[in-house]
Amino acid sequence: MNLTHADVEEILQLLDASPFDELELETDRFKLILRRSAAPQGGWTQQTETRSKAKVVASAPGKATAAAAAPAIDKDDGTLPVRAPLIGTFYRAPKPGAPPFVDAGTRVTADTVVGIVETMKLMNSVMAGTAGVIVAIEAADGEFVEQNHVLMRVQPAT
Amino acid sequence: MTSIRRLMIANRGEIAVRIIRTCRELGIETVLAASEADIDSVPARLADRTMRIGAAAPASSYLNIDALVTAAIEARVDAVHPGYGFLAENAAFAERCHSAGITFVGPDIDQLRAVGDKLEARRHAVAAGLPVVPGGSVTTLTEAQSIAGDIGVPLLVKAVAGGGGRGMKLVRNIADLPAMLDLAMSEAKAAFGDPRVYLERFVASGRHVEVQLLGDGEHIIHLGDRDCSVQRRYQKLIEEAPAPGLPEKLRAAMHAAAVAFGRHLRYRGLGTVEFLVDTLRSDFYFLEMNARIQVEHPVTEAITGLDLVAEQIAVAEDRPLRLKQMDVHWRGHALECRVNAEDAQRDFRPSPGTVRTAIFPAGVGVRVDTHIESGARVPPFYDSLLAKIITSGADRAESLHRMSTALGLCHIEGVETNVAMHSAVIAEPDFMRGGVDTSWFAGCLTRSQNKVP
Numbered sequence: 001m002n003l004t005h006a007d008v009e010e011i012l013q014l015l016d017a018s019p020f021d022e023l024e025l026e027t028d029r030f031k032l033i034l035r036r037s038a039a040p041q042g043g044w045t046q047q048t049e050t051r052s053k054a055k056v057v058a059s060a061p062g063k064a065t066a067a068a069a070a071p072a073i074d075k076d077d078g079t080l081p082v083r084a085p086l087i088g089t090f091y092r093a094p095k096p097g098a099p100p101f102v103d104a105g106t107r108v109t110a111d112t113v114v115g116i117v118e119t120m121k122l123m124n125s126v127m128a129g130t131a132g133v134i135v136a137i138e139a140a141d142g143e144f145v146e147q148n149h150v151l152m153r154v155q156p157a158t
Numbered sequence: 159m160t161s162i163r164r165l166m167i168a169n170r171g172e173i174a175v176r177i178i179r180t181c182r183e184l185g186i187e188t189v190l191a192a193s194e195a196d197i198d199s200v201p202a203r204l205a206d207r208t209m210r211i212g213a214a215a216p217a218s219s220y221l222n223i224d225a226l227v228t229a230a231i232e233a234r235v236d237a238v239h240p241g242y243g244f245l246a247e248n249a250a251f252a253e254r255c256h257s258a259g260i261t262f263v264g265p266d267i268d269q270l271r272a273v274g275d276k277l278e279a280r281r282h283a284v285a286a287g288l289p290v291v292p293g294g295s296v297t298t299l300t301e302a303q304s305i306a307g308d309i310g311v312p313l314l315v316k317a318v319a320g321g322g323g324r325g326m327k328l329v330r331n332i333a334d335l336p337a338m339l340d341l342a343m344s345e346a347k348a349a350f351g352d353p354r355v356y357l358e359r360f361v362a363s364g365r366h367v368e369v370q371l372l373g374d375g376e377h378i379i380h381l382g383d384r385d386c387s388v389q390r391r392y393q394k395l396i397e398e399a400p401a402p403g404l405p406e407k408l409r410a411a412m413h414a415a416a417v418a419f420g421r422h423l424r425y426r427g428l429g430t431v432e433f434l435v436d437t438l439r440s441d442f443y444f445l446e447m448n449a450r451i452q453v454e455h456p457v458t459e460a461i462t463g464l465d466l467v468a469e470q471i472a473v474a475e476d477r478p479l480r481l482k483q484m485d486v487h488w489r490g491h492a493l494e495c496r497v498n499a500e501d502a503q504r505d506f507r508p509s510p511g512t513v514r515t516a517i518f519p520a521g522v523g524v525r526v527d528t529h530i531e532s533g534a535r536v537p538p539f540y541d542s543l544l545a546k547i548i549t550s551g552a553d554r555a556e557s558l559h560r561m562s563t564a565l566g567l568c569h570i571e572g573v574e575t576n577v578a579m580h581s582a583v584i585a586e587p588d589f590m591r592g593g594v595d596t597s598w599f600a601g602c603l604t605r606s607q608n609k610v611p
Contacts, residue, residue, distance in 0.1 A: 047517050050531060
């Protein structure tokens, strides 16, 4: 359980009448430090630290993110990033030793497969997402990437 | 009755933390819909589960109806709480939740529509017998002169198609009306392709006072008023409850008007009716209704002892109101200062970044609603609200004194904040007296800038 605002007020009322100037309360989930202020007007301060970790569950990556608006241009040069659809290992070729799906200069359509991200033994195709020309490969073959890591950049066809 | 056991929060920041807190007390499991930028935020750590819904940009996440509804279905939630801002008053989102069999914590879809459009809301207000800013649309000088005779001067000539101050003319002297009308109509035609104009009484000095409503569709009650007149560019900075120094007759009339509006809509949920109080005429006009929980709801909670999120959820569960008007009691006075990540010294330039240290005040009569702690990131994609400092006391003086101490104890490093500005504002004699109008803060800023050599 977490402390409510009323709990903290009650603890402070007890502390106020006590000779103590500081209270540290620590659990697996949070840490709370209450401190008596040295300022002339008195009063107490609180400092909290939420220790529990976010329990993130992936929401159908394809479905949910496919619904997102057109990818934003995040560089001034007008290129668009091709991002990792999820966390995993990035591969530039369909199998070891095979030629890469694309290289700098390759023309692509939005549906062109440009790489693979392997997550828990599952191969996920990475699509260019935009028609145009690949201008830069920004992740190395076999590199472990976070979700949304920029793998390459496409210059959109005009 | 639809019992809510699992609820998705389609929002972020302090309001997400606030909703999680009440859900926990009610034994409701929480699922936070978080963008890429908020995946490690305090609400994400507090929620029972967090779902990634899209990239940091709001259009891909918190405004992405498809992604949110997909996530809600996948998480098998019973309800979605939209918080404020983002999709909180979006009828299309409410409709999508509804068709997926998920309860939208908010009013009915037709009510969202009724108050979502300003002209439509004004029409409903008139139908409910509420005073609106006197005026009317005109096509000829004769019509204009007749309306001007009714509402008096000063008055505004506004372009129907205008907005945000564009296409507006102030008429101080009735003799200027013919020339101003011609000018306004030709300008409106040139600027908006629509020559229609209307006349409206110019309120030289107005206060923003709002009334909190709660309804179950059948019964409507009010939870008192709040004053939100300290604003900068229509953004509220300081709110308080009750509104200080209002004549009791005026206050009672506003409460009754808000309830009448709620009854007219058969309102089901938590909502706020905003009024413009004409301080010179001691009169009030309907402005708009907000069909959601508001940022400043804690000041009402502080003086009523109610949990507005809990009441909102109860209504969403189709329960009849648990309170009658006579059960609502107000005690003392409460103030709220919005602490924003902005540099008040540099024209309020936003200041995103990482918060190195976050120390907040605590104590009797002090409440802090925040999602910020040491190490928290303030992403550049969203609004700049870091925390709300709420103080309450037996009367306004005590609440103010506590606020002054509380602000002095705030210590935030890593991003710029407006805490020092709040300390200065609440120490201004006009503010201490209470009842400043909506133009006061801008004037106060100009005066303080002129003081600096």
